[in-house]
Amino acid sequence: xxxxxxxxxxxxxxxxxxxxxxxxxxxxxxxxxxxxxxxxxxxxxxxxxxxxxxxxxxxxxxxxxxxxxxxxxxxxxxxxxxxxxxxxxxxxxxxxxxxxxxxxxxxxxxxxxxxxxxxxxxxxxxxxxxxxxxxxxxxxxxxxxxxxxxxxxxxxxxxxxxxxxxxxxxxxxxxxxxxxxxxxxxxxxxxxxxxxxxxxxxxxxxxxxxxxxxxxxxxxxxxxxxxxxxxxxxxxxxxxxxxxxxxxxxxxxxxxxxxxxxxxxxxxxxxxxxxxxxxxxxxxxxxxxxxxxxxxxxxxxxxxxxxxxxxxxxxxxxxxxxxxxxxxxxxxxxxxxxxxxxxxxxxxxxxxxxxxxxxxxxxxxxxxxxxxxxxxxxxxxxxxxxxxxxxxxxxxxxxxxxxxxxxxxxxxxxxxxxxxxxxxxxxxxxxxxxxxxxxxxxxxxxxxxxxxxxxxxxxxxxxxxxxxxxxxxxxxxxxxxxxxxxxxxxxxxxxxx
Numbered sequence: 001x002x003x004x005x006x007x008x009x010x011x012x013x014x015x016x017x018x019x020x021x022x023x024x025x026x027x028x029x030x031x032x033x034x035x036x037x038x039x040x041x042x043x044x045x046x047x048x049x050x051x052x053x054x055x056x057x058x059x060x061x062x063x064x065x066x067x068x069x070x071x072x073x074x075x076x077x078x079x080x081x082x083x084x085x086x087x088x089x090x091x092x093x094x095x096x097x098x099x100x101x102x103x104x105x106x107x108x109x110x111x112x113x114x115x116x117x118x119x120x121x122x123x124x125x126x127x128x129x130x131x132x133x134x135x136x137x138x139x140x141x142x143x144x145x146x147x148x149x150x151x152x153x154x155x156x157x158x159x160x161x162x163x164x165x166x167x168x169x170x171x172x173x174x175x176x177x178x179x180x181x182x183x184x185x186x187x188x189x190x191x192x193x194x195x196x197x198x199x200x201x202x203x204x205x206x207x208x209x210x211x212x213x214x215x216x217x218x219x220x221x222x223x224x225x226x227x228x229x230x231x232x233x234x235x236x237x238x239x240x241x242x243x244x245x246x247x248x249x250x251x252x253x254x255x256x257x258x259x260x261x262x263x264x265x266x267x268x269x270x271x272x273x274x275x276x277x278x279x280x281x282x283x284x285x286x287x288x289x290x291x292x293x294x295x296x297x298x299x300x301x302x303x304x305x306x307x308x309x310x311x312x313x314x315x316x317x318x319x320x321x322x323x324x325x326x327x328x329x330x331x332x333x334x335x336x337x338x339x340x341x342x343x344x345x346x347x348x349x350x351x352x353x354x355x356x357x358x359x360x361x362x363x364x365x366x367x368x369x370x371x372x373x374x375x376x377x378x379x380x381x382x383x384x385x386x387x388x389x390x391x392x393x394x395x396x397x398x399x400x401x402x403x404x405x406x407x408x409x410x411x412x413x414x415x416x417x418x419x420x421x422x423x424x425x426x427x428x429x430x431x432x433x434x435x436x437x438x439x440x441x442x443x444x445x446x447x448x449x450x451x452x453x454x455x456x457x458x459x460x461x462x463x464x465x466x467x468x469x470x471x472x473x474x475x476x477x478x479x480x481x482x483x484x485x486x487x488x489x490x491x492x493x494x495x496x497x
Contacts, residue, residue: 086116093123097184098149105180112139114302121300122147127237127271129299131287133279135439140275141177141407144239147273149182151236152212157188159231163215163239164259166246166404168193168378169385173407174241175215182213192216192224194378203227218246218255225262232266242404243274244283244432247291250423257290264294277439278432279303314441315494316450318464318477326481327417327453328361331395334487335415335451336367340394342496343412347397348437350418355397358417362395371397403436412496414441416452419463429463431470447495451478 086092088110089102102108111119114134121128122143134140148161165171175191182189190211203223209230214221224230238260245251263270272295274287292299321327331347339345349355352373359371370393372384388396389408396402400420420433441448452475454460468475478486491497 086111086120092119092146094146094150095185098146098181101181101184105183106142108142112142114138114140115143117302118143119146122271122273123150127151129272129292129295130302131243131274131279131299132302133276134302135277140277141174141241142181144241144273144275145174145177145181147271148213148237148239149178149185149187151271152187154186154212156212156234157210158234159209159211159214160234161213161237161239162221162235162263163213163241164218164221164246164256165215165241166217166252167401168217169381169402169406170241170404171215171217172382172385178213178215187212189213189215192220192230194220203229218252218259222255222258225259232263235263235267235270237271237273238263239273239275241275243276244279245276245404247274247283247286248280249282253286260291260294268295270295278435280432314438314448314450315490316438316473316475317452317490318475319451319453319481320456320477321453321481322456324455327455328358330451330453330481331358331362331415331417332365332367334484335395335413338484338487338491339413342491344388344391344393344408344410345395345413345415346402346411346440347395347415347417348403348420349397349399350421352399354418355399359397367395368393369395369397372401373399374401400433400437402440403433406440408440409446411440412446412448414438414448414450416450419452419454419460419467421463427459427463429467429470431467434467435471449491449494449496451490 089099089108092111094102114132118130118132121130123146132140132143144163148163152160163171163174165174171191171193175189178189188211190209190213192214193216204227206224206227206229209224214230221230225232240246240256246256247253272291274291287299319330321330335345335347347358349358352375355371355373359369362369370384370387372381376384384393384396387393391410397417403420414437416434416437420430420437422428422430438450441450452464454464464475478490480486488497
């Protein structure tokens with residue numbers, strides 16, 4: 001079974017947090033139907049320890065955002081606007097607490113390009129709806145987290161900001177950023193994600209949600225709305241992270257529309273922010289036909305040309321392999337022995353079976369590796385992410401579950417063990433997934449390398465050729481999959497050795 005789509009919610013856990021002092025408590029509900037991607041029971045939850053999932057600060061190489069080349073982002077107006085770009089965070093309409101946090105906690109010196117253009121529109125009235133498309137690692141998360149924290153009325157103890165993410169891993173990660181940025185603010189937040197195996201509380205026994213900021217996955221949020229424990233009447237800002245997946249027919253479009261309609265019924269003036277690295281034509285058409293009709297007001301659009309989406313600092317390579325066994329030899333002899341010296345690595349595979357088989361093969365050879373996919377229990381997924389973010393494991397095998405949004409700055413290598421293909425047309429590349437996979441390396445302008453392992457068959461070569469043509473890039477081929485020198489030279493060209 002392919003793992004192209006994230007798990008649908010089979011329950012929910014909620015973590016309520018308060019910045020002064022930080023307090024955490026957990027709630028959960030039960031799904032009406034079992035999750036097709038989960039193997040654990042549908043009536044289980046666990047308390048998510050957000051602090052334990054945070055990145056080890058001592059292992060950060062560079063905490064500052066790199067400002068992308070100005071030519072990589074083009075601003076397209078949808079109407080007259082009084083806004084101007086911000087050169088410094090102090091130019092923005094931010095509270096002293098947020099400015100202090102950006103300086104001391106986040107160590108951000110100045111806004112990245114996407115932040116400089118989008119934040120004035122997000123933070124200042126009249127609050128415009130926004131479609132923001134910029135490459136991975138350019139600082140999109142900071143944009144909408146600052147927007148949510150800034151729009152909250154601290155005296156109003158009700159949900160006012162909602163961020164919806166396609167996976168629990170991305171929701172947890174965004175909550176980490178929110179807690180760090182809001183460290184000096186008395187704002188409450190709650191995490192709504194699929195359930196796991198402890199502290200079970202039926203949804204009908206959950207109290208009303210009073211947290212001011214909610215971050216979660218679409219199924220769980222929709223269940224809370226249906227159960228009338230999550231009110232929409234005070235909602236000021238609605239954020240979709242990885243919005244192309246949230247709004248696509250093959251993603252979460254149906255449940256997303258239900259959530260939108262629930263908000264519009266109470267407040268059609270809610271500001272809507274759509275953030276992603278990619279937006280295809282079908283999603284853009286959906287925004288025009290559906291989203292703009294539901295919510296009052298035009299959209300401002302910040303877009304990136306398709307051929308400029310890939311990170312400039314990431315070097316991509318072809319590695320021609322005679323068979324599947326030689327692919328494993330590349331992982332063993334090159335990624336573990338050579339790549340281990342330059343940071344952490346993520347190996348992307350196409351299916352859960354491929355993930356399991358590769359994991360077993362590497363463990364049998366005596367290597368330490370962790371593997372994540374949508375069929376694992378929620379608590380196991382949390383543990384795997386925690387260990388990888390703390391640097392306890394260096395190599396992580398993943399399906400497309402972590403292709404989008406996953407942020408670990410120590411990841412310098414990405415290996416496409418299997419090239420990403422469309423679920424409905426397996427002979428066609430999935431260009432958006434390829435782009436997102438590449439974006440896991442070289443975060444925030446850092447250097448990185450991507451190795452695409454290809455079999456000597458027409459199918460793999462044709463798919464790689466199509467990817468090159470689509471993004472208008474040339475991906476050089478290594479001389480030999482057996483050569484340590486060729487891999488070292490590639491890593492040197494990528495700035496990693």
